[in-house]
Amino acid sequence: VVRRLAQADSALAHVFAFHHLQIATVLLWGSAAQQSLLARTVSEGWFWGNALNPLDARLVATRVADGWRLNGAKSYASGSVGADRLVVSATVPKADGTAARLVGHLDAKAAGLHVREDWESFGQRQTDSGTVSFDGVFLADADVFQGPDDVPTPRATLRTLVSQLTMANLYLGIALGAFEAARGYTLERSRPWVGSDAKRAVDEPYIQHRYGELWLLVRAAELAADAAAPRLQAALDAGEELTAGQRGEVAIVVSEAKVLGHRAAVEVSSQLFELTGAGATSGRLGLDRFWRNARVHTLHDPVDLKLRDIGRFRLEGRLPEPGSYS
Amino acid sequence: VVRRLAQADSALAHVFAFHHLQIATVLLWGSAAQQSLLARTVSEGWFWGNALNPLDARLVATRVADGWRLNGAKSYASGSVGADRLVVSATVPKADGTAARLVGHLDAKAAGLHVREDWESFGQRQTDSGTVSFDGVFLADADVFQGPDDVPTPRATLRTLVSQLTMANLYLGIALGAFEAARGYTLERSRPWVGSDAKRAVDEPYIQHRYGELWLLVRAAELAADAAAPRLQAALDAGEELTAGQRGEVAIVVSEAKVLGHRAAVEVSSQLFELTGAGATSGRLGLDRFWRNARVHTLHDPVDLKLRDIGRFRLEGRLPEPGSYS
């Protein structure tokens, strides 16, 4: 679904996907009592956003009676604008100078919580990924998913893989959308090349060849995403029986899909213009949106570290350490 | 099976695969009566070879009573050395100056038929792909699979796709074998790089990254080959119901697997040396055999035309014309 949505509108797909990712968070991290959030999400029509950016350490949690007091801010909070409910992470400073992490959920209208509509990247423009500021916001113990001393089980760490595979499908959707847009332009508008014998643009040998090349990028990403999905589902189905080794192998398969999706999205969206010509750069058509969206979204975490992780696994069977990105 | 064989020994896999391809020829092109060849293959332990190279037009068939008289030669006759039975194609000149094709099968010890062990390419050295010469060899009408006036049904043209997917798996097997050989060398023999901080070769960031990159080439080829197989099987199962459109779509999926397998084989077998270093070029190890085998075998038909066919299909839904290579 994310893939098909992204094909049409990658920002909409982004928001939709992150809503479902927060629901997956309830499933994976919520206690038995917290599972009731799922029913409330349906009955009250909640839209979920997040304020989880692990690279932004400004949001600090301080222990108070029955809960925590949150002060600071989180950037890149996808889906926070207009959300009803937010999954939030905060830093808990420890006595030894290191820091632990606290994750919980909050009403988006909680006292002291403000969502700023300040997203201004050149892509994924309608993702509502603003900055959320916290001014003494109270997080009750009952609303905590992971406390600073909780050690996540392999199953709990699947949340990262749900997030990563969602992104792989989103990238793939962008690639598919760009491919189709280029194709439509070539079929309907492209003129034959000056200096070539082909009578129609679609008969030009180099245009046919480049479509073949770009399609193989899309196809490889599609096959890898489709291969990763049942592997992740099986891991989810295994529940708390899931071992670290099984989890790690799924992480690798998801990484394969993510790297191939990344490449397909960036390359198809940039190279499509060789196939369409200068007329396709008209601002009215907006065909640059695929590259802008792909480029902004594929920077979530470095593709080179994914390639490294895949290489390490293939060389020595070494598994990536579960974290915010792997 | 071909893929696994090719991983260990791509020449053996080649001969094995072409034996089975000839058996597929009996299945797809043989009349009801000719299907009995299958039982005889089992009972007499026949090994099948071919003399089918469509680019070599030297072998000419002349009509005689009850059959054809064959004179000339066929090069690149894979599996012909040591074969019991050969599938053979010959040119039939027509009155209007064009030529038609005749395909049938022959006893490898037929009078006038000589198999020369003259294969001398720098790769696939044990494939027994010699030249077969014909000096007035008689081919009985009962042993003809396709006469000069036969128009093949879509089902009959699946033979090319069986051949192409076999090659895709063979290339993939070479890529897998090269990958494993490189990995084994890196783990057991490679020394850390001078001028780098990594204490072991496997800890070198660039080595890990390159293994990740090469693996993705292998992985994409593997996924595409695995996706093509059930599509081809379904087409075979459809029998004479198979339409030209259905056949064409399978041809495209097989082409995807073949191009990705081609790339994986050539790239992994050449780039692996960046990962192992100069010691791996020792003639005793023979690690150049992967590149030599990949390079020789991937030239069966031009990869650029496959990319063109894929592009044409994606652009306009145009299907490749059934022939010896598509």
Next chain:
Amino acid sequence: VVRRLAQADSALAHVFAFHHLQIATVLLWGSAAQQSLLARTVSEGWFWGNALNPLDARLVATRVADGWRLNGAKSYASGSVGADRLVVSATVPKADGTAARLVGHLDAKAAGLHVREDWESFGQRQTDSGTVSFDGVFLADADVFQGPDDVPTPRATLRTLVSQLTMANLYLGIALGAFEAARGYTLERSRPWVGSDAKRAVDEPYIQHRYGELWLLVRAAELAADAAAPRLQAALDAGEELTAGQRGEVAIVVSEAKVLGHRAAVEVSSQLFELTGAGATSGRLGLDRFWRNARVHTLHDPVDLKLRDIGRFRLEGRLPEPGSYS
């Protein structure tokens, strides 16, 4: 100069370069009498634009006493907005149904001539490349550079090579500008990668390696552009002695520079984001402008035909036919 300008501002460089290209047109195509335009350009401070797009055949010239009457329009007229003087080409229909080309120059404020500020591509936004419409504009015979029956000498066809090498330098300038912008961001703002050992982004092995890779793209383009310039100058210096063969060899050297510049511009401007991370996609920084400008400008004529021309020359010594793009 164009290269350095483009590094800072590729649209400014574009306008500046096209002004000089029109002056080169006077030098190469102008009669002895028309060379006085050069002195007038200096004394009256003329800024030159063009309405020459060879793909737009809408502008038609009809013979009248002492000159031609122009009706129609030309799109992609770089530098036309705000120009004092325009180089203009028009189609002259011939009796046999084919068409010839007429080139001359006009006062930008000539009666019936209107420059529309309608450029709306997603890149090269300040290039003033609008559409020019002609409503019965009179072009005097004295202002014609090339009449419909003139056959250009090899020297005259150097204008295309001046244009192509200008573009090669423009692309290179975009690549250099993108490289520097990425470098500045990495040095000043990038944070070390989560999951990597490097303490600073600039110490990350993969970041160093990618900068090395991107630099080689820039470097190859730079060397090729610097090698082409003296070759083109020598051809210009040869004057009417220049042979078609000498001209063709310069065309190839210029094509090498153009293809390498094209690649450097598109790849550096897109891949730089792998090196900087998500923060660099902020709209405030505008780092997407390099890709947008590179992408729009590199579509001037198909890169695949340049590669074909280089291949043809290397294979058989075949020279590209002089035309609007080669």
Next chain:
Amino acid sequence: VVRRLAQADSALAHVFAFHHLQIATVLLWGSAAQQSLLARTVSEGWFWGNALNPLDARLVATRVADGWRLNGAKSYASGSVGADRLVVSATVPKADGTAARLVGHLDAKAAGLHVREDWESFGQRQTDSGTVSFDGVFLADADVFQGPDDVPTPRATLRTLVSQLTMANLYLGIALGAFEAARGYTLERSRPWVGSDAKRAVDEPYIQHRYGELWLLVRAAELAADAAAPRLQAALDAGEELTAGQRGEVAIVVSEAKVLGHRAAVEVSSQLFELTGAGATSGRLGLDRFWRNARVHTLHDPVDLKLRDIGRFRLEGRLPEPGSYS
């Protein structure tokens, strides 16, 4: 000269180049008295080889009266078979457990010195790069170029750059030779492709395009090698005035040439077969020798570290540390 030799025969070029590299060693490392070796080289017609492999630490030097006693072996000793004179390096163990390096020259027929003709890599087969064993060989103090306590001046470290640029030209020569061999085959032997409209192989659009692509690899390497040569010559001319900074910048320019030469050699020699077809893999033609030679020789030191060095320099102006490979 090396480049032209390598085009015809890369093993001959290798031996020739390494002879001259040893002569450069006398120039750069020899004392005033040792410069007389140059005159003796001419008068006695000496051919120089080496036993310098810095990765092989088996050869150990022990201090004796008036010189050193050498025991052990050196592998990859290019040009040692048939040499008159050898440049030799040995390890000198130090009291603190570390090791220093000693470099000097020896008569190839010195007592206890044995050159084994045991080179058995799959490429560069005639390079006479055997193993040299030392059984108590005496090296007089007068024949020492660099003692274990000598700190090389920037000028002395130019020897590595002479060696690296020699290799860059050698790789380029292989690429040029492979390109020409492919071209000759395509022109004289290639048949048009089945399934394509082109009547001659040289008219096939994809063949023309690939020749264009491969040529650009060769061209970039050629331009970079030609740009590096005068930079290195200027550094040599600067003599002991040469600063570490100037030396480092030359190292980077040489690295650019080496990486581009490496790529051209490996890619052209492997991809040429897409242009020629299966017939070109005949063992009689030996067209695989280009890849085998390129592959073996380009593993001298890791290309990834050169890319890293170029990236570091471009990012922060950091210069590579002078050593055996940079």
